[in-house]
Amino acid sequence: MKKILSIITIILTILYNFNAQAEENNMTDKKILVAYFSATGTTAKVAERLASAIEADLFEIKPAQPYTNADLDWTDKKSRSSIEMTDTTSRPNMASKIDDISKYNIVFVGFPVWWYREPSIIDTFIESYDFSGKTIIPFATSGMSGIGDSGSNIQKLAPQAKVLTGNRFSNDISAEELKEWAKELL
């Protein structure tokens, strides 16, 4: 009886490891990009952690004109961020573009929540490329708001892509948690 139980345990262990390896391979088979915008460094850290956890390429969406502290003042209705976020057609220029986005199947897009949605420069980024047939997965950091309508906003700008709802993370989310989250989606 003991022998049979040992054999069953060995078989189950082999099957479990085989399955875990298959899941890992499934993730690395895909060419993944993590693109992010970060005004004050919080989203940057989460994006770097995610990219390294899932072995993805990393690209920073940098504004052509960097945001100053005054630009980011949400209590000032006349600040640059307030003006941009009030006008949904606003498209701040990016400092640089990705060489070749066509090689990626999956693009994670990270940003800070601004006024309950994605900052306008994310809209610039999405409109700058052909995302046909790709999957876009938004993620965000914030003071406390969720990711809001960012996913459906992005879907409207990239109708040929499959855009997931995405997720909002706290700044101390671990690499392991990010990897688990990504693994479930890929």
Ligand SMILES: Cc1cc2nc3c(=O)[nH]c(=O)nc-3n(C[C@H](O)[C@H](O)[C@H](O)COP(=O)(O)O)c2cc1C
């Ligand atoms: C213009 C502006 C608007 C913001 N709006 C929100 C908001 O609606 N909800 C929220 O929880 N946090 C809001 N925040 C806080 C940021 O989302 C939060 O600090 C974020 O983690 C900053 O990320 P970053 O360091 O990558 O720029 C806002 C910050 C700025 C500058």
